[in-house]
Amino acid sequence: MHLEANAFEGMDSLTFLKFHTFHYGIESKKIQLPYGGLDSLPDGLRWLHWDGYPSKSLPAKFYPQHLFHLIIRGSPIKKCWEGFDQPKLVNPAVLDLSNCPNLTAIPDLSCSLKLEELHLPGCKRLVEVPSHVQYLDRLITLDLSNCVNLKSLPSKLNSKVLKHVRINNYPKVKHCPDINSEELMELNLDATPVRELPSAVYNVKEGGSLRLFGENITDFPAISTSLREFHLSHNAMKEMTSSEVLPKFGSLKLGDNSQLKSLPNNLWDMVMSKLHIRGSPLLESLPDISEPVKGLSRIRISNCGSLKSLPSSINNLVSLQELDLGNTGIESLPSSIQELGLLEWIYLNNCKSLQSIPINIHKLPKLVSLILKGCGSILSLPELPSSLFELDVGGCKSLQALPSNTVWLMNRK
Template sequence: MDKKKLTVFPVFHYVEPSDVRYQRESFAKDFAKHENRFQDKIDDVKTWRAALTKVANLSGWHLKDISESEVIKEIIQRINSELDREVPLVSEHLVGMDSRVKELLDLCLAERLDCVRLVGICGMGGIGKTTLAREIYNRIFCKFEASSFIADVREESESRGLVSLQQTILSKFLMGAEKNISDVEEGKKILRKRLCNKKVLIVLDDVSDDKQLKALARKDWFGPGSIIIVTSRDSHLLNTYWDGVIDIYRAKGLNDDEALELFSLKAFKKPHPEENYVDLSINFVNYANGLPLALRVLGSSLFGKTLDVWRSARDKLEAKPNRDIMDVLKLSVDRLDDTQRDLFLDIACFFKEMDNYCIRDTLESLGHYTYDIDVLQGKSLITITSNGALWMHDLLKEMGRDIVRRESLEEPGKRSRLWSYKDVLHVLTSNAGTEVVEGIMLNMPIEAKEHLSAEAFSKMKILRFLKIGYVYPPRDRIGGPIQLPQGLNYLSNELRVIDWHGYPLKSMPTSFQPNKLVELRMRYSDIKQLWKGIMMLNELKLIDLSDSQNLIEIPDLSGAPNLKQLILQRCTRLYNIHASLGDLKRLIRLDLNGCKCLKSLPHKINLEALEFFNLSGCSKLKKFPYIVENMPRLWKLYLSETAIKDLSLLVIHSTGLIELDLRDCKNLSSLPIAICRLMSLKTLNLSGCSKLDELPENLRKLMAWRC
């Protein structure tokens, strides 16, 4: 055992271990004979005595009131288990694994010996969850009484059933003593009975359903110190299932250096690319965006190929994604319900690169549920960053778009979503749209101009999302990318979001009844008037017509009681705002910055939810309206470059103000005493107020104390 590193299991065959340990009874007699016989080798006899003492201290079997057949079964199981626990082969090409293994080992080996813990490894398909789990298993399995790595749980449970997986675990731990399991419930009872006192390590790889977890691993089935490692694309699955100690490790993609090394190992069988292939290698690495699956698939497919083949493969990827990669990624989408699938496809086709959007609000505007957004995040299909931005891996985006392309390979107008510049122009210029089109996004180069016919949208009856603009929107108005010389006859009444940069007409189509419209964004438009009279728009939450130089008035808004944002920045000809604006009790943001022709606001306002109010640059505005009720939520008020003279009523009713901007208010000669009662005020800008001689004494003291 000491010299050859063998494993020894003593079997005390109807003898007492203590007699062996101390050489008593028959052992005493036999050793007396040995000492007499081997007087010239007495040191050997002492070595034999020490060996027996050491053996007696080892864990083994004592045959006493136990049938030999039962002990033989246990011996076979133990030996088989130890043979399985030989050190596995070292995995090849574990690029970037050391730091990840260290992080995960810190979770697995934390000092929590009195409990059973679940360690989840979560992430998108192909990110390396299984490889990481296998490496952790290889490094720590010897610390447990029994261990088992169950691969492909999702696939195995679908093809062979959960009972088969239960039998696999039992056969690993118990050497087939319990093979005939009749159903899942019986399997649960047997697992619990046979493993409850064992410290075990179990890896369940690629779990997709809580039924799998419930059938294979429950917290009360195993002994203290046991660890269950689960790899899954769905972190919610683990959080809702396990009520014990749980640690979630989110698998990360490779950085640029690691990605290039892994790709090179597959493409060149060495950790760096060959000289003439460096630029092309970087192209493929950028395409894979840190996803190990893609790096391995692409690198292996290019091994031994010529430069011409490499270039052709790169060009093909731009036109048609790799099926092997897409099929793995698509497994995550296949298990989504209809609303979650639609949400995923909308994000992949329209929103992945739209950082300027308040993304969650816009998705809800399209009829999606916050719950489904969280589901996609839990399934590692999207990521919500710390600042609330949405992120999706490039290959997941490509996979989603591939799903939509395959709805109609030949005719784009028969697909549910259109985002490709080429495809959208084909559909709109040839009037090839159909009733299946739900969303259109057209981002054009800044110099491009296209003329559409009046019938361009006539067949798209269920269109709910329309975005037209530039790839990089210009800061100065240069007109929109789309011209409609014959006007526009039709827009779908199903539209929920319209974002049309530079809308070229003076009004919307007369047949358009936007009862479902939630967001209307038409910056730099030629709109003169939105609508006449009252239009029932109960769903409308946002209007943004900034830089629409022809806009002269805002119509009756009483039919839009749920409007939250009205943004009319730099509408320089706007002179009239309907009195109904003052009764929008859910309005949070009112931005009229730069509306230099605006002379007055509604006589009365009752904007109890208002938080942000910007009137900067309204140089003809002299009087603030009468405030019916307090505006306790108003915390930002910008009045710079206005002609306002009196702030008394405004200050009294805006007790929650944090920021007040009065720069260059040339007509302001005094501040009301009530301004001293604005206990939340942190920023007060009075620069350029040339008629303002002095501040109220209490305000001076207050500002000095705060400084």
């Protein structure tokens, strides 16, 4: 579609204009404008959504006094308006300039007291968020993810209704704004090496999401709230301890914590659904599982070279469906694994020290996938369950033969 410069001239009653695509690449370039862009857009527009908007700025003859939604994503736009005399946005509730890599400045929001959502993820040339953003007291969502050249943030965010704050992947930002919200449900500081934990960490509401990052974190935060997910990575924590009030996390992820040596005995009471541990080379063991644990369905432990074995009481993880131990030092699996009647996937990629698989593994009634790729020390496999659909032994250089009952796998699709 090739639009003329005056394509919208005379459309004084137009209030809703939307060019939407899920992809900001080839599909968004199907709408072509002249080299100089559009002459104008209707001043009565209340909703402007144009993914892949193909110009460097909006038309100079566009006065957005009625604009309620301004959404321009995946565009080469540099500024919404050129020149020094830029219009002030008074009425917008949503400003979304996601994935505009050339954007150097956002519109003047000093009068945008109705703004509820500000989305700027992936704006890689943006270096500053104006300080007046802190006074937007109706703001619910602030997404500044992956603005990798951002050097500073407002010192505080005054909105009492702020729910979602994403200020992740900022290698140059060392301080998180003070957040005074009473409704905070999401705080994402992943890959932002803050010098000290912001107080907002302890204000995330029950059922919310918290992601923290940074070598200045030496102790496990004393969180007492039950969260939907908690991710803690790249820190200097040597041991993980829990607060006096035991928190519960739907998903607990500990990533690239190079000094972590031990986990608390009550770990299994803290995790409700998913446990991910990655890149902890000093971690040698997991705590014993003294009582049946319901709900924990997925365990993923990777790049933990010192982890040689699992607790013999693994059978108490009665809800376990997925066990991933890729790139660990695991030498064998406990025989009690046969009691995990819901277990469907076992991944042991590149477990180079793995010597054997329990002979009773055929008793797992729901096992559909067994991945042993790169397990170079394993010599043989026992009889496998008839439920199996996938067996990967690529790179198992010492494996001499497959069990006879795997013939049926050749005929499964």
